[in-house]
Amino acid sequence: QRRVHGGFDTACRTYSEQTGGVMRDALSSQKYYHFVRLMGRSASHIALEVALQTKPNVCLIGEEVKELKQSLAEITSQMADVVEKRAKSGRHYGVVLLPEGLIEFIPEIGTLIEEINEILAAGTEATAEALLASGKLSPPSVAVFKLLPNSIRQQLLLDRDPHGNVQVAKIETEQLLASTVAAELDKRLAARKGEGKVHFAPQFHAFGYEGRSGLPSTFDADYCYSLGLTAAGLVSCGLASLMACVDNLLAPPSEWGCGGVPIPMMMALERRKGKWKPVITKALVKLDGAPFRAFVERRAIWAENDLYRCPGSIQFYVHHSVLNQLPLTLMYELSNTDPDPSPELSLAKPTIYNVGDSQFLHTITPQEFLSQLEKWRQSFKPVLPFALQNTKVGVSKIERSKCRNPRDRSLIKTHFPNLYGQPLVTLTTNIDQAQDNVLGKALKVGIVFCGRQAPGGHNVVTGLYDAVSAVGGKTLGFIGGTKGLLSGQSIELNADILQTYRNSGGLDLLGRTVDHIDSKDAQKIVQVTKKLGVNALVLMGGVRTQTDAVYLAEAFKSIEGAPSVIGVPSGIDGGLHGLGVEATIGFDSACHLYSQLVGNTCTDAASARKYWHFLRVMGTDPSHTTAEVALRTHPNYVLLGEEVSHRRQTLADITNELADVVVARSNAKKDFGVVLVPEGLVANIPEVRALIDEIGAISIARGGAALSEEDVKGHLSPWAFALLSSLPEFIKKELLMERQSDTRVQLSQIETERLLAELVEAELDRRKKAGTYKGKYSPVCSFLGYQARGATPSNFDCELGYALGQTAAHLANNNLTGYLATATGLGRSAEHWHVGGLPLTSLLVADEIKGITGKPKIPSARVELGGKVYHALADARPIWAAEEMYENPGPVQYAGPTADARPLFLRISDEVEYFQSMETVQRHLDIIREACRPGCPSQLLSVAAQSMSTLTNIIALFNGEPGSAK
Numbered sequence: 001q002r003r004v005h006g007g008f009d010t011a012c013r014t015y016s017e018q019t020g021g022v023m024r025d026a027l028s029s030q031k032y033y034h035f036v037r038l039m040g041r042s043a044s045h046i047a048l049e050v051a052l053q054t055k056p057n058v059c060l061i062g063e064e065v066k067e068l069k070q071s072l073a074e075i076t077s078q079m080a081d082v083v084e085k086r087a088k089s090g091r092h093y094g095v096v097l098l099p100e101g102l103i104e105f106i107p108e109i110g111t112l113i114e115e116i117n118e119i120l121a122a123g124t125e126a127t128a129e130a131l132l133a134s135g136k137l138s139p140p141s142v143a144v145f146k147l148l149p150n151s152i153r154q155q156l157l158l159d160r161d162p163h164g165n166v167q168v169a170k171i172e173t174e175q176l177l178a179s180t181v182a183a184e185l186d187k188r189l190a191a192r193k194g195e196g197k198v199h200f201a202p203q204f205h206a207f208g209y210e211g212r213s214g215l216p217s218t219f220d221a222d223y224c225y226s227l228g229l230t231a232a233g234l235v236s237c238g239l240a241s242l243m244a245c246v247d248n249l250l251a252p253p254s255e256w257g258c259g260g261v262p263i264p265m266m267m268a269l270e271r272r273k274g275k276w277k278p279v280i281t282k283a284l285v286k287l288d289g290a291p292f293r294a295f296v297e298r299r300a301i302w303a304e305n306d307l308y309r310c311p312g313s314i315q316f317y318v319h320h321s322v323l324n325q326l327p328l329t330l331m332y333e334l335s336n337t338d339p340d341p342s343p344e345l346s347l348a349k350p351t352i353y354n355v356g357d358s359q360f361l362h363t364i365t366p367q368e369f370l371s372q373l374e375k376w377r378q379s380f381k382p383v384l385p386f387a388l389q390n391t392k393v394g395v396s397k398i399e400r401s402k403c404r405n406p407r408d409r410s411l412i413k414t415h416f417p418n419l420y421g422q423p424l425v426t427l428t429t430n431i432d433q434a435q436d437n438v439l440g441k442a443l444k445v446g447i448v449f450c451g452r453q454a455p456g457g458h459n460v461v462t463g464l465y466d467a468v469s470a471v472g473g474k475t476l477g478f479i480g481g482t483k484g485l486l487s488g489q490s491i492e493l494n495a496d497i498l499q500t501y502r503n504s505g506g507l508d509l510l511g512r513t514v515d516h517i518d519s520k521d522a523q524k525i526v527q528v529t530k531k532l533g534v535n536a537l538v539l540m541g542g543v544r545t546q547t548d549a550v551y552l553a554e555a556f557k558s559i560e561g562a563p564s565v566i567g568v569p570s571g572i573d574g575g576l577h578g579l580g581v582e583a584t585i586g587f588d589s590a591c592h593l594y595s596q597l598v599g600n601t602c603t604d605a606a607s608a609r610k611y612w613h614f615l616r617v618m619g620t621d622p623s624h625t626t627a628e629v630a631l632r633t634h635p636n637y638v639l640l641g642e643e644v645s646h647r648r649q650t651l652a653d654i655t656n657e658l659a660d661v662v663v664a665r666s667n668a669k670k671d672f673g674v675v676l677v678p679e680g681l682v683a684n685i686p687e688v689r690a691l692i693d694e695i696g697a698i699s700i701a702r703g704g705a706a707l708s709e710e711d712v713k714g715h716l717s718p719w720a721f722a723l724l725s726s727l728p729e730f731i732k733k734e735l736l737m738e739r740q741s742d743t744r745v746q747l748s749q750i751e752t753e754r755l756l757a758e759l760v761e762a763e764l765d766r767r768k769k770a771g772t773y774k775g776k777y778s779p780v781c782s783f784l785g786y787q788a789r790g791a792t793p794s795n796f797d798c799e800l801g802y803a804l805g806q807t808a809a810h811l812a813n814n815n816l817t818g819y820l821a822t823a824t825g826l827g828r829s830a831e832h833w834h835v836g837g838l839p840l841t842s843l844l845v846a847d848e849i850k851g852i853t854g855k856p857k858i859p860s861a862r863v864e865l866g867g868k869v870y871h872a873l874a875d876a877r878p879i880w881a882a883e884e885m886y887e888n889p890g891p892v893q894y895a896g897p898t899a900d901a902r903p904l905f906l907r908i909s910d911e912v913e914y915f916q917s918m919e920t921v922q923r924h925l926d927i928i929r930e931a932c933r934p935g936c937p938s939q940l941l942s943v944a945a946q947s948m949s950t951l952t953n954i955i956a957l958f959n960g961e962p963g964s965a966k
Helices: 008-029 045-054 062-068 072-088 107-121 128-133 139-147 150-156 173-191 218-236 290-304 328-334 372-377 406-415 457-470 481-487 495-499 519-532 543-556 587-608 624-633 641-647 651-667 686-701 709-713 718-726 729-735 752-770 795-813 868-882 904-908 914-931 938-958
Strands: 033-038 094-099 202-207 242-247 257-262 267-272 275-280 351-355 358-362 394-400 423-428 444-449 474-478 490-492 536-541 564-569 612-617 673-678 779-784 819-824 834-839 845-849 852-857
Touching: 008 033, 008 045, 008 094, 008 202, 008 218, 008 587, 033 045, 033 173, 045 094, 045 290, 045 328, 072 094, 072 173, 072 290, 094 173, 107 139, 107 150, 107 267, 128 139, 150 173, 173 202, 218 242, 218 257, 290 328, 351 481, 358 481, 394 834, 394 914, 406 845, 406 852, 423 795, 423 914, 444 457, 444 481, 444 519, 444 795, 457 474, 457 495, 457 536, 457 795, 474 481, 481 519, 519 543, 536 543, 536 795, 543 564, 564 795, 587 612, 587 624, 587 673, 587 779, 587 795, 612 624, 612 752, 624 673, 624 868, 624 904, 651 673, 651 752, 651 868, 673 752, 686 709, 686 718, 686 729, 709 718, 752 779, 795 819, 795 834, 819 914, 834 914, 868 904, 914 938
Parallel strands: 033 094, 033 202, 444 474, 444 536, 536 564, 564 819, 612 673, 612 779
Antiparallel strands: 242 257, 267 275, 351 358, 394 423, 423 834, 474 490, 819 834, 845 852
């Protein structure tokens, strides 16, 4: 009887953590169907466990597919039914789990795979042409093979595993099913003559190798240690041909039973490389077992509703029996009672809000639907900076601000006559320093999730609400982000609603739509805020949101009764950085999760020693996230978009450099490694950047729609079309996809890691033919993306979000507008942070496109190639390339010695603490002014004049001003 394998719990918890993050992301934006493929070879145990942990809308179990003899067409129809049913209730999004081995259980494809295995074992070349020419495929298999997409055909013919079987880990079943579902929906739409169109936009995820080598859960650590002791005991007793086993697992480990099971009784005959061989029988999911029965009882209601559960990360320092429980499938098998009883299914029907040209569903997640970790996290109390620890908070104005580039001053003053030059302000407990009228009970704040999902965003809302409530005001949340603001769709927040969302991931409390507010809509927004009585708007997001915020605040200055505007910096890319913004909300949590997954993959690579892992890391244009993750994990090779752009490296340059590393490691008998690729890399490669710009111009002229190669053929320059034609088909398709709402290319959809892996493979083949390379190269590509945007936030992000929410409330309460809530000194404990408001105009620069100066905007901060972070990375890269200096930070912890760790860049950065430094400069100037009053000694005056002259000359040089200051 199956009990459990060592490592099963850790892998499932790792995959469940990622799946939960994807679910929160799906619920926050409500626009994608996420297809998640889970490693697990033939059996569907992992998929079943993860489904029970997370409650997806669809989970296919391979063993059931085989039992019911479901064809690909039947599976497709079944999934299309779910999509259409959800669409009728306003849900054009969802999460689908697929076991890795599913494709083998689909009858016609399973037969095809068996035939291919036999044919290739007999020596036939592994190409589609050779396979079809062999004449050995049965007619039904030939028909199936020809219907499959080219990518799936190639994956079925990949190098076999050591037993001669197809490598199911490399077959993108998720893309196959998404394409067949899309085709089925189109077919149904045509049959309805175009009525009832269903929006179906799939995203793809493959969770695999990162689950095999993670730091073990408490259960796995105990269980595997016990198995080791048991094996030693069996050997010491002179016993052999036994499988060590441990039972009575519902009891504490000290009461577990240990023994051995004869291996022969576990064996059966199986085809391996075309021959029958005795092997240990695979333990498949039992369709009459308690775990599967529990799944069947629940899946219909999961399909129709959003009962998503986010288990969060494995915890090592929490002595909490529920957080360290056994796998659910094992508990179902061993227990006589339901270990995970379903809550009452009398679900509250979601409210459907009309937001612009679309709809947005909203419901408050009941407490009983939360995971144990989410419930436990509600008790976490973020530490507040000293300035925010009292109900009464004063505002201290330090000094008038200016824009960062002197050459832009005139232009920015022209665009922002009312806001330019506002003073930097800090919050203080010294009420005597309060310099503005306080609204108090009249304060009514509306918050909008404008930017993309970022862990810690919910704490901005709870911090805002707690501070506003403390002065007697009210807080409204706009449903559906920017579109909800323009449509006036809002709810009044209260303590009961927010309790469910404290310290939780995602932005599903209110949701978000598009990341853009046009200042031309200022009058419309004022009508909404007047109707609701809102006198302050808080806009959460990155550089684009805050650029929109400053334009909106300026426009509001000329409209009577307009609200004030306060920005809060968020985003996992860290692009809103510098000049008093030390970190954005969500950056740390995303880097924690990505580092865990990269660290696990590094450990797996060093264990298997046969794969080159190419990992693309989400983060839009700047490479901050990739740099932070690299410093935490030490991969063999890491690319930074800023460095590629600065060095003007072409695709060929990058390919050759990467191939050199592969060859050097191969010469040292190391045919494995880990490569990190930033999401925005492709936009920094000169020739590709130019191609993207040309395609973008064509796409914008056509309303941002997706294009075909034929659409651009006559409009691209000859060299651009030649480059496009030379690229692999998948890259062509991704470059020509529909544009984002900001008209930019969808970087998250461009598989740069796959492009580089293929280009390196071609270069290595060339070198092999030239006799300069003799190694083996087996690339595995992965994208680390959406799972982190909805992750449960780290303690740091919980505290940063909560502090900035409170800061925003106090800025609004003091009638300030056009400010960004910010905190500095983040490397210290939270009570020592300095909090205040940074004038948004001080962050603006003149946008320049092809030499033409345009409207001012807040730019996305790039990785500084002269900074300490880059130099720390550059100095370490040679040794990382040659050796395995891998570090595995493990899952984010909420208790214990690492729980309050700060982002690594804060520890090694050479940035000054902005508020404190500004106050220090002002204090020194006051001292000089006082000391140099009339009547001071002439010698003192002379020294002061000379010193100040030297300083002003340095400042002039720093600002790029001609000549020396007098």
